Amino acid sequence: MSVVRVAFTQARWTGDKESMIALHEQWAREAASQGAQVVAFQELFYGPYFGITQDTEYYDYAESVPGPTVDRFAALAKELGVVMVLPVYEEEQPGVLYNTAAVIDADGTYLGKYRKHHIPHLPKFWEKFYFRPGNLGYPVFETAVGRIGVNICYDRHFPEGWRVLALNGAEIVFNPNATAPGVSNRLWEIEQPAAAAANGIFVVANNRVGREDNEYGDEAVAFYGSSYAVGPDGNYVGDVASATEDELVIRDLDLGQIREVRERWQFFRDRRPDAYGPISAP
Numbered sequence: 001m002s003v004v005r006v007a008f009t010q011a012r013w014t015g016d017k018e019s020m021i022a023l024h025e026q027w028a029r030e031a032a033s034q035g036a037q038v039v040a041f042q043e044l045f046y047g048p049y050f051g052i053t054q055d056t057e058y059y060d061y062a063e064s065v066p067g068p069t070v071d072r073f074a075a076l077a078k079e080l081g082v083v084m085v086l087p088v089y090e091e092e093q094p095g096v097l098y099n100t101a102a103v104i105d106a107d108g109t110y111l112g113k114y115r116k117h118h119i120p121h122l123p124k125f126w127e128k129f130y131f132r133p134g135n136l137g138y139p140v141f142e143t144a145v146g147r148i149g150v151n152i153c154y155d156r157h158f159p160e161g162w163r164v165l166a167l168n169g170a171e172i173v174f175n176p177n178a179t180a181p182g183v184s185n186r187l188w189e190i191e192q193p194a195a196a197a198a199n200g201i202f203v204v205a206n207n208r209v210g211r212e213d214n215e216y217g218d219e220a221v222a223f224y225g226s227s228y229a230v231g232p233d234g235n236y237v238g239d240v241a242s243a244t245e246d247e248l249v250i251r252d253l254d255l256g257q258i259r260e261v262r263e264r265w266q267f268f269r270d271r272r273p274d275a276y277g278p279i280s281a282p
Contacts, residue, residue, distance in 0.1 A: 002256045004145045004172070007031030008040045010225040011246050012210030013048045017061065020046045021069065025076060027248045032080040034250055037106070037145045039077075040085035042208050043153050043176040044099065047089065048215040049208060049223070051120075051178070054129040062091035066110045070102045078108025083143045085150060087176040089130075090115070099131045099152055101176065106144035114139060116152035117161060124180070124221055127154075140168040146255055153177040156191050156205070159198070160279065166199035167268075171255050177207040180221040188226060197234030200262040202253045204229045209246060229253060232261040 009027055014020050024046070028039045043049070046069060050058035063069060069088055077084045083106050090100035090113070099116035115134030119127045138161055140149045149170035155161050156175055165173050173195075179188060188207070196203040209225030227241040229251040241247045262268065 002254055004038060004253045004255060005034075005036045005250060006038045006040065006172070006204055006229065006253055007034070007036035007248060007250045008174070008204050008206040008227055008229070009045070009246075009248055010042055010206050010209040010227045010241055011045070012208070012223075013212045013215055015214050017046050021072070025073075028073075028076055028080060028082065028084070030248060031250060032082050036082060036250055038083040038085070038143075038148070038172075040174045040204060040206065041087055041176065042206050043087045043178045044089055045087055045176070048212050049178040049221075051127045051130065052124045052212075052216055052219060052221060054126045058130065059091075059097065062089040062097050064092075065090040065100050065102050065113050070104070070110060074104045074108045074110055077104045077106060081106050083145055083148070085148070085174045085176070087150075087152065097131055098134060099127070100134075101150045101152060101174070103141045103143070103148065103150070105141075111141045111143065112136075112139055114150040114152070116155060118154045118158055120154045124219075125154075138164040138168060140165060140170045146171045149173045151175045153179065156195070157187070159195065162195040162199050162201075166201050170201055171258055172202040172204060172253060175203055175205040177205065178223060179207045181224050185224070188224075192228075193230045193234040193236070196230045196232055197261075197265075198267065200232040200258055200265070200267065202229065202231055202237075202255070202258070204251075206241075206249070209242070209244065232258050 121128040149165040206227035208223035
């Protein structure tokens with residue numbers, strides 16, 4: 001399969017988990033009706049971005065993976081015949097919690113999960129209160145549409161993860177985010193295109209959107225959406241999504257471009273892992 005139609009979402013917090021799940025079910029159906037073969041949601045898609053505060057009440061959003069939400073969307077994936085990337089809050093056991101993305105194949109099979117490696121801890125991004133660092137490596141999932149991987153939000157600042165995913169055979173890397181205005185704006189514009197070009201892969205980067213003042217009042221931050229897909233040449237595929245509005249984005253990715261770009265830029269041939277020892281030092 002050369003051309004893959006991907007759908008990805010950016011949504012504001014509605015105020016409750018069930019309505020967020022219903023919205024994303026509706027979007028999955030709409031995407032499938034437009035021929036999408038993969039549907040990917042934003043970071044922690046069914047809840048608020050609770051990293052803004054440190055409050056144990058938000059532990060209640062965590063669930064097993066696979067578990068109720070993954071099972072629900074696995075049934076929908078099978079019904080629609082689409083691959084799904086589901087970023088959720090995972091409870092492995094009481095007190096052992098991860099920022100996780102489950103991957104479901106087009107026949108509804110649960111293929112596995114990725115756990116976010118890099119956990120920030122700074123004002124309004126108090127994630128170490130909620131998550132342990134990921135411990136499952138950088139898996140690449142063989143799906144009906146090709147080989148896909150996941151990098152979650154803060155992971156995008158660390159080039160080593162992108163490279164491991166590419167070396168493990170990823171063709172498309174999904175990068176769900178909860179990114180707010182400030183110093184991250186310029187990084188949002190350059191990091192994923194740079195990662196795509198350096199590794200000869202497609203990157204799909206989607207971000208939450210809107211101000212979650214229905215949850216946090218005056219303390220809320222305004223997520224800036226601006227979701228996009230980028231090709232292995234570092235160029236956007238289509239336009240960048242809205243900075244302020246909910247959006248279901250659909251793009252066609254020609255996986256044949258990966259071979260074309262890698263044969264032009266022989267980065268994998270010319271890399272020198274024997275010289276990179278210092279980057280793995282603690």
